[in-house]
Amino acid sequence: MSNILVLFDSSTGHTEKMATLVAEGAASVSKTEVRMRHIQEALPQDVIWADGIALGTPTQLGCMSSGMKAWWDEHSRELWSRIDGKIGTAFTSAGSWGGGGELALMNCVSMMMNFGFLVFGTTDYSGPKTSYHYGAVSAGAPQEDAVRDACLQLGQRLSSWVAVYKDGREELHPHHLDRAKRFPHLGTNP
C-alpha cells in the first residue's frame, strides 16, 4: 500500500476544493490510501506516515499562506531529517492568473527540498493554454475543466510516482499513459 497525504490550508474554500480533487486523483490509483488534512488538524505524524505529499495553499502575496508556513516552522525540529526522500508536489489557489500562483508553488517546492523531498511538476497540459508544470494553479475556485483536470491528474501522478518508485509498480509510470490523451492539445508536437 502507498500512503498519500493531501495537506492544505484554505481561507476562502478554493484551495480546499482543489485538495478534494487532488485527493480524488490520488485515490484513483489502486493500493493507495489517502489522508486529506487541513493544517489545523494535521499532525507531524501524518507527514511521517505518508510516502507522498501534496501541499496545497492559498497564494497570498506571491507566497504560501502564513498558516501553512507556521505549521512547518512549528514542526520543523520534530520532522527535520526524519522525512528525507519523500515524494512531494504542490497546488495553489491564487486570486488571478499572473498573481503569484507559480511563485507560491516554488515556495512550497523549495521548502520541501529543505526537508529532502523529491519534488515534481509535470510536462502535461490539462487543457488549452493550461499546464501545471510546477504543480496545479487555479485562479479563484477550480471551476474550469482544465483546472479541475490538472488537480485530478496531479493527484494521480503523485500516487503513480509513489507506486513506481516505492513499490516497484513500473506499469504505472506515466510513460505508459495514452499519449494522445495526455497531450490532446499538442497535435503532432512532442
Added chain:
Amino acid sequence: MSNILVLFDSSTGHTEKMATLVAEGAASVSKTEVRMRHIQEALPQDVIWADGIALGTPTQLGCMSSGMKAWWDEHSRELWSRIDGKIGTAFTSAGSWGGGGELALMNCVSMMMNFGFLVFGTTDYSGPKTSYHYGAVSAGAPQEDAVRDACLQLGQRLSSWVAVYKDGREELHPHHLDRAKRFPHLGTNP
C-alpha cells in the same frame, strides 16, 4: 524628456506583440521617448540611454529565452556598474497559464537586480482574474482585453515611475489615477 527602452526577444511573434503594446503604453505618457529593440539589433548603448527598461522574453522552460540571457551575458562586462539605478520591469509570453510565465518574469527581475535596477510589478488587476503583479504575462498571443490592457498599463506605469522619480513629475504618480478605473473588478475591496 524620459527615455524608455522596450528590449525584447521573440520567436513566435507573441512577445513582439506584447512589446508593441508595452511601447504604446509607455508612449502615452507625455515627454517620453520610446525605443523598441529586438535583441538582435539592440546595443548596450540603448540600455545606457534609457531611464526605464521593459524587458520582454518568451517563457521557455520556466526561464527567459537563451537569446535574451546570451545578450546580457555578452554585454555584462560593458554594462555592469554603468546602469545602476535604472527603473525596470518585465513581460513575457508563455505557452500556457501555470506554465512558467511568472518564473520567467522573476528570472528577469533578479537579473535586473544584479545590475542595480529598481524593479517593479503592480498591485493592479487588468481584468477579471488577471493581474500583473510581477510584470505582464500572456498565455500565447496577447488577444484577451485583460492581457492587452496589462501590457498597455505596464508600459504606462514604467513611463510614470520614470517621470515621477527621475523628473519629479509627482502628478503622474499612480496614486492620482482613478481608483475605480484601476480596480474595477474589486468592488469595494480592498
Added chain:
Amino acid sequence: MSNILVLFDSSTGHTEKMATLVAEGAASVSKTEVRMRHIQEALPQDVIWADGIALGTPTQLGCMSSGMKAWWDEHSRELWSRIDGKIGTAFTSAGSWGGGGELALMNCVSMMMNFGFLVFGTTDYSGPKTSYHYGAVSAGAPQEDAVRDACLQLGQRLSSWVAVYKDGREELHPHHLDRAKRFPHLGTNP
C-alpha cells in the same frame, strides 16, 4: 527629509543585529530619519510613513519567517494600494551559506512587488567572495566585516535611492561613490 523604515523579525537576534547595521547605514545619509521596528511593535502606519523600507527576516525553510508573512497578511487589506511606489530592499540571516538566504530575499522581493514597490539589490561586492546582489545575507550572526559592510551599505543605498528619486538629490547617486572603494576586490574588472 526622507523617511526610512527598517522592519524586521528576529528569533535568535541575528537578524536584529543586521537590522541595527542597516539602520546605521541608512542614517549615515543626511536629512534621513530612520525608524527601526520589530514586527511585534510595527504598525501599518509605519509603512505608510516610510519612503523607503528595508525588510529583514530570518531565513526559515528557504522562506521569510511565518511571523513576517503573518504581519503582511494581516495588514494587507489596509495597506494594499496605499503604499504603491515605495522603494524597498531586504536582508536576511540564514543558518548557512547555500541554505536559502537568497530565496528568502526573493520571497520578500516578490511580496514587495505585490504592493507596487520598486525593489533593488546591488552590483557591489562588500568583500572577497561576498556580494549582496538581492539584498544582504548573513550566515549566522553578522560577524565578518564583509557581511557587516553589506548591511551598512545596503542601508546607505536605500537612503540614497530615496534621496535621489524622491528628493532629487542627484549628488547622492551611487555613480558618484568612489569606484575603487566600491569594488576593491575587482581590480581592473568593470
Added chain:
Amino acid sequence: MSNILVLFDSSTGHTEKMATLVAEGAASVSKTEVRMRHIQEALPQDVIWADGIALGTPTQLGCMSSGMKAWWDEHSRELWSRIDGKIGTAFTSAGSWGGGGELALMNCVSMMMNFGFLVFGTTDYSGPKTSYHYGAVSAGAPQEDAVRDACLQLGQRLSSWVAVYKDGREELHPHHLDRAKRFPHLGTNP
C-alpha cells in the same frame, strides 16, 4: 546498474571542478555507471540514457549560463515527454556568496520540473555554516572542504536515490547513513 549523467557548462573551470567531485561522489555508490559531459559534447541520448542527472552551471546574473539554457532549448522538442520521471539535482559555481548561486540552482530545478523530473536538495550540512539545501554552491573554485564535501555528498545522494527508487536497494536510503557523520555540526539538534 544505475546510470548517472553529470551534465555541466563551465567557463572558468570552477563548475567543471565541481562536476568532477559530483561524479566522484556518484561513482562511490556500487553498481553505478557515471558519464560526465560538457554541454559542448553532450547529446540528448545522454539524458535519455541516464536514470539520474546532476546539472552543473556557472551562476551568471543569478541564472544558469546561456550556454546551458541554449542546450536545453535546442533539444527541448526531442527530449520533452521522453525523460519524464528522471531524478535530478543541480550544482553551481557563483562569483560570491549572496551572488545568485541559489537562484541559479532553482532556475535549474524549475527547468527540470518542466521535463517531469523529480528534483531534490538535501537536509544536510557539509560543514560549519555550509549546507546545500537546493544543490551544491561554491563561491569561486571549490576549495573549502565543506564545499568539496557538498559536491561529493550530492553525487552520492543522487546515486543513492536512483538505487533506492529505481532499483529497490532500500539499504542505500540516507536514513541508514551515520547520523553523527551527517550532522556533525548540529550537536544535539535534529
